[in-house]
Amino acid sequence: MTARVPRNDYGVLVPPCPDSWQPGKTVSIVIPARDCQRKLDLTLAALAVQDYPAHLMEVIVVDDGGPLTVPPGVRLVPNEGWGIAWAIRTGFGYATGEVVLRLDADVVPSRGHVSAHMRWHHAADYLVVLGSLRFTASETGLPPVWALREAVRDGREAALFEECEGHTWWHQLVDEHDGLRRAPSPLLHRVHVGASVSQHHDLWTQAGGIDTSLVLAEDTDLGYRLTQAGAVFVPELEAPAWHLGRSTLMRRQTEVKRYNAPFVADRIPYRRFLRTEGGRQWLVPYVDVVIDTRGASYEHVRGGADAALVSTLPDVRVTLVGEWSQLHDGRRSAFDDPRLDARLIKGGYEHDGRVRLVEDPGPTSAPAPFRLVCPPGWTIAAQTLATLIEKADATDLGLLHIALTETHEGIVTARLERTAAIARARHVIKDGEEFDDVVHELYGSEWLDGEELGFAPVDTGVKPPIVSRNTEAAHWRALAIDRKIAAGRLEKQVHALERQVAALEKKAAKGTADTARWQAKAENWRVQTVRLQRRGERTVFKRALRKARRLLG
Incomplete structure (x- = not known):
């Protein structure tokens, strides 16, 4: 019976226990490589000491512009086209494993990296398993091949590298959505990073394989089509690996986003912010x-x-x-x-x-x-x-x-x-x-x-x-514009009324001040009037008294 995963909640699966399982599936590790012999040697050295059974593994290096050399037991094949997308397609064409693990030529996997991927693929055959990457601060000063091989075998490879900070978006997405178990469908393709990713060969084929017309964003596009094929995405933190140096995205982020925008817009309808223009026809409809x-x-x-x-x-x-x-x-x-x-x-x-x-x-x-x-x-x-x-x-x-x-x-x-x-x-x-x-x-x-x-x-x-x-659509757009214009007019009317109210309040305040001033003046006049009256009354009284005195005199 095929295991059933609701949405992306892979937590319902029970992968084999690391200490007691008996691996049975074959895996092909496909490595596209171009002019990177020093880094490739370290990648292959780490793969040579994996704890997954060697008879179930094959390693295929696709030479995208050598010359490259590989140790015995590793298959070296020429790219059938040019660029990383063609190299991946070439590698998948040669792969004989039930599962294909795509690994970059500048990635050093931990000893249990392949096993961590494969445990999930023994639980279900429609999973996309993603390794967890850490980036080294420098691409120079790399350790000797023998030293790295021994360190990976003993689980000490972290001591050989200084980590570069700044590549956190992938882990943030994973953490924000409970390890992707609660991630909505439109988000999943964003975490499909090709440096360490595996899936059953049949699932890759069902999704249409990789788009060889793309120079960049081929992983994002493939991740989107794997989503439409019904894939479940599993971020495996127990499959760590070191990326030797910063990625292209980290070094040239603005240029990468500018280059990718038209190609991603044409192929991935989920990116709604890239499809804002009207009157366009896209390769993939929504x-x-x-x-x-x-x-x-x-x-x-x-x-x-x-x-x-x-x-x-x-x-x-x-x-x-x-x-x-x-x-x-x-x-x-x-x-x-x-x-x-x-x-x-x-x-x-x-x-x-x-x-x-x-x-x-x-x-x-x-x-x-x-x-x-x-x-x-x-x-x-x-x-x-x-x-x-x-x-x-x-x-x-x-x-x-x-x-x-x-x-x-x-x-x-x-x-x-x-x-x-x-x-x-x-x-x-x-x-x-x-x-x-x-x-x-x-x-x-x-x-x-x-x-x-x-x-x-x-x-x-x-x-x-x-x-x-486009009449009906134009009608709705025109209606929206009319409503926006009406809202703007109403807002202007409100502002005008607010200004009028402010003016009236100012006048009222001035009127209140004038009233108080006139009231004070009136009170002053009243006081002066009383004072004058009293003075007048005293004057009249004094005059009468003087007259009486004269008469009595």
Whole structure:
């Protein structure tokens, strides 16, 4: 029975105990190398004293521009192309092991490095195991080969190197997500570092191997496609290794990111921040909308396909399934052709770069991370796909069932499938099991109401508007712009009102001060008036008294 890992929670697996297990799987160690004889000698010396059984190991060095020499027992092969991607593909082509461990030529593994990788591969055959790297501060002053071999054999290699600080992002990602056990699907490819990584040869092949057109970012791209193949990523801290010197990313980070950006954007839809431009077509779509056209009318198919193509998501592909090979080019009636609708569908979409016509859509839409399977005759709103993916990503769900309507034959549904979940379920399902039940067990699933999400029947009586195919998307963008403008105007009005209030408050404050001042003046005048009155009264009294005295006199 194949072990079942939900999402990336490899903690449910029980790898063999290091002290008592009996290794049985063969492993090929592939080392791409170019002009690095001194470092390669140290790497091979460390591999020569591994504790994994020697008869189960083979070491293949791919020479990408020598001349290089290797000791007896190590296979040296020429690169079939140029560059590291081609070297890796060449090495995998020569590899005979069930598992392939890719190791860089400037990496010194610990004595138990290979065993730590292989213990996991004995527990399940769809794992990607990642070694833990430490970087030396210098590439010079390297120890002699004999001294390193003895140190690795005795577990003392750390004493030979001074560690370089600064390479912490990988360990931070691992720690932040509980050793990746709780890592969401869109994050996993980021930790796929090629300096020490292993997987079953069949899993590598299923993912499509490495993209030899890439000069950089080939590991990131492969990690993404391994995710879509249903792989589980295991960071093994018990597989430490020393990287001799700083990596290219550490030394030239800005240049590496600038170079990689267009290639990563084209191939990895998870990097949403790299796909901000409108009107672009990408190599790998974010979601593939699959419509089975067999037996459907042209109008029903057109309604669903055109609605998907004007989604607010900029990277949508539409796959139309039909019996296209049966459409002959011989003499036929324009109106009485028994395959008229299929011919109209093909005529309408065969030259659209975002639409593909296939007879078999395959079990998944890999490398696209999502697939929406929708019956013909149904249309979606512009924001529907974005809403569905947001819902799926909120808890890393593997399947969304969308109820569209109910007929006498049952419920008509659409479904959003996570590619990684479908691939994993296909790998572990047993005879007699319901496929959707297995997907639910591994990733979870949920039922949703189609009408609430913007699904609606195609109205074939409505004449299609003679406008650009991007009309609906443009409508939503224009609406968003209008709302932004309105919000800006409202904000300006609020600021104006705030200024008016401040002015009124200032006037009110001034009025209060004036009132107080006039009140003080009035009080002063009152006091002066009383004083004058009293003075006047005293004057009058004095005058009367003097007059009386004269009269009495």
